[in-house]
Amino acid sequence: MNITLRVWRQRNSDDAGGMQTYQVTDVSPDMSFLEMLDVLNENLTIAGEDPIAFDSDCREGICGMCGLVINGLAHGPKERVTTCQLHMRSFSDGDVIDVEPWRAEPFTVIKDLIVDRGAFDRIIQAGGFITAPTGTAPDAHAVPVPKADADAAFDAATCIGCGACVAACPNGSASLFVAAKVTHLGLLPQGQPERHSRALDMVAQADLEGFGGCTQIGECTAACPKGIQIDLISRLNRDVLGALTHRA
Amino acid sequence: MSSVSDTQYFTVGEPIADTKAPDVPINLMWDERRFEAKLVNPTNRRKRSVIIVGTGLAGGSAAATLGEAGYHVKNFCYQDSPRRAHSIAAQGGINAAKNYRNDGDSVHRLFYDTVKGGDYRSRESNVYRLSQVSVEIIDQCVAQGVPFAREYGGLLDNRSFGGVQVSRTFYARGQTGQQLLLGAYQALERQIGAGNVEMYTRHEMLDVVLVEGRARGIVVRDMVSGEIETHMADVVVLGTGGYGNVFFLSTNAMGCNVTATWRAHRKGAYFGNPCYTQIHPTCIPVSGDYQSKLTLMSESLRNDGRIWVPVQAGDDRDPRQIPEAERDYYLERRYPAFGNLVPRDVASRAAKQACDEGRGVGPGGRGVFLDFADAIARLGRKAVEAKYGNLFEMYAQITGEDPYVTPMRIYPAVHYTMGGLWVDYDLESTIPGLFVIGEANFSDHGANRLGASALMQGLSDGYFVLPSTIANYLADAPFEAADSTHPAAVEATDAVRERVQRLLSINGTRTVDSFHKELGHIMWEYCGMERSAEGLTKAIGLIRALREEFWTNVRVTGANEELNQTLERAGRVADFFELGELMCIDALHREESCGGHFRAEHQTPDGEALRDDDNFAYVAAWEFGGDGGGPVLHKEDLVYEAIEMKQRSYK
Known part of the structure; x- marks a missing residue:
């Protein structure tokens, strides 16, 4: 599938930040959402652009490190999963997906999708x-x-x-x-x-x-x-x- | 006995031995050691500072305990909170010789099972102590409020686990690691709140500082600002986990790495048995090239699930359509006494053999069935759900298949590393003042770790062993005054800065991950479940060439003075190259099969691991030989006095 992402980019906590659009092609439905972002980041790196910073560690839904607001929903559209356990089979070819960090005053944005x-x-x-x-x-x-x-x-x-x-x-x-x-x-x-x-x-x-x-x-x-x-x-x-x- | 062919890779140095275990019968050693150890008077503890790197079960429990004891503790982790450490992902349980089941368990039996499970390649004294301390761990965790599974009478429940015939595993549904870690984390946060522990999150250790031969500090990078900082103390403790991510795909967390222990190794800490890696039999098979990690499902599933492949190679019918007579329950067939509960290394290799015979299932034929149909018929779906609900949910989440209806597909994956920095009975490395705890050390599991023993070791080291042994070391303090302006500290810090700048300046054409994946393929192919002299020799050449390309062609974007995840990964992968080479050299020199180390040249006629106790009953402790120089092998002879060495049999 081909996906359009609109991702929150913010250099650091002092930067105002804003949404940027990216295309990701050849997305497999068996990929996790974060693996899809990994693929995008590999492409950005090759192109000499700054990869998107996001937190993740165990990638099996237990450490609590990952967390993205996807289309306005914390951890995305699927119930009772963390972002790392959300798979692209929950989306369709041609989807436009908004990706943002947790929004809350005590959770300062450190960079892009990473909060404190x-x-x-x-x-x-x-x-x-x-x-x-x-x-x-x-x-x-x-x-x-x-x-x-x-x-x-x-x-x-x-x-x-x-x-x-x-x-x-x-x-x-x-x-x-x-x-x-x-x-x-x-x-x-x-x-x-x-x-x-x-x-x-x-x-x-x-x-x-x-x-x-x-x-x-x-x-x-x-x-x-x-x-x-x-x-x-x-x-x-x-x-x-x-x-x-x-x-x- | 080393063959001529591999001596080109290393030299043999003086033997090494543990000098700290007292010369008394094994059941009295720990008491004796604690009695003869020097103590630090409570009023002096405030003046003694301890650096602990890592906040998992070992590091977190050590920091909480030493903080409570009154030492001045600084604790570091690369995650955003100490609660994220990868111990949290351990599922199945924690062993303890409580004998609450009255099924014949004892400290001695846990000791025996662990030494046997480790294929007689672990040190008796350390394992005996681990078994003794195991009972205290459960008490401690219950007191902290760890919600272990309980019976209707209100007492703790137990289950059995691979490689043993008693029920001694305590568990909290399929999330035992999480609950134990949160117990340690909460104890740690209490000490942080009380001002006894200074916590540094999002800080990665990049080197150790030695002053007058003693470990006196560390160099870290603040992962948010990029600042390279030096922290000094009287003693340094590494609880930084294992190095399974050298394989790229493993069940480790994305950030797990070898940098802390490898940097210490380069400064003089010997690395013990690096080739001993554990391949866990019950993981979800790989689905594609984009795969970033593998997911383990607790081997407790093997208590009720039955493992099988079709009798006929290439049988790709829906598994539910394959009649009983055309299924091969190969573990039950080959190992009637232990059946599906054989130890991990045996189960993993048997799965590989079935797939090598063309009888594997699922994409690429790299999978075997784990079937719960019998269990659901016998116990009912509700009972199965109560025991394994979260694991089934996880499986369904990742594969899109319902394991209540169709059998799970599983395949082995790298899960744990028994090797690690060499330590003595006090858990002190060959660098004075550098203690190593938990998975980061080599000490307790020999060539293969039994299920539910990693959590036991982490908490044993952190709550009970280190706090006693480190006091003996600190009783000799104060040492030479040394702060971050000491020449040794400045030199280490400058070296770290230089290395970071070098990585940033290469500006090549390949990504860090592409190198890491290629290294992982080499390691999995030639230093994975089955190894051979030919393959390992080839791997060493491939790794050297890849490492050279890395240092000339990697692309690390951005700058140091910002949050830079590419830079973080680049530094880790650079160290994995060096470790990977040492693993292959270790695997090449060990001309025998034992536990997780299986050499194709050394097997019994029916394909089981064939040890060579006459020539290889030793720990291989490797000394760093300098860049471009080969490592130096120091052998620690393993002497079995309390247990008789036998060929491991689970038949």
């Missing part, structure tokens, strides 16, 4: 952990965990921190990201001692970073490649309210 997601790390620093210094742990079987809780915790823990939820949200909210971690750790007995402080500190850090609030629009869940459910945000809100009440 350091804010997510700082939210985890604020409270997204269980304090368990190495060597202090009791036997793994000392505390049984009901299977239902363990499974639900796992579902929340599958978040890959890619930032699609933020990119998709009209408010630029990180609520789904925060809720996933608060739920994962808050469902486990090991996570109870820090449950209140965790919820409060992570939400406070997200506010500080400039992420917006949640108004229950649901774009985050729709864009999430791991299918993290929006009801986790209700759980986050409950934990925050509980913590505030507790503190008062």
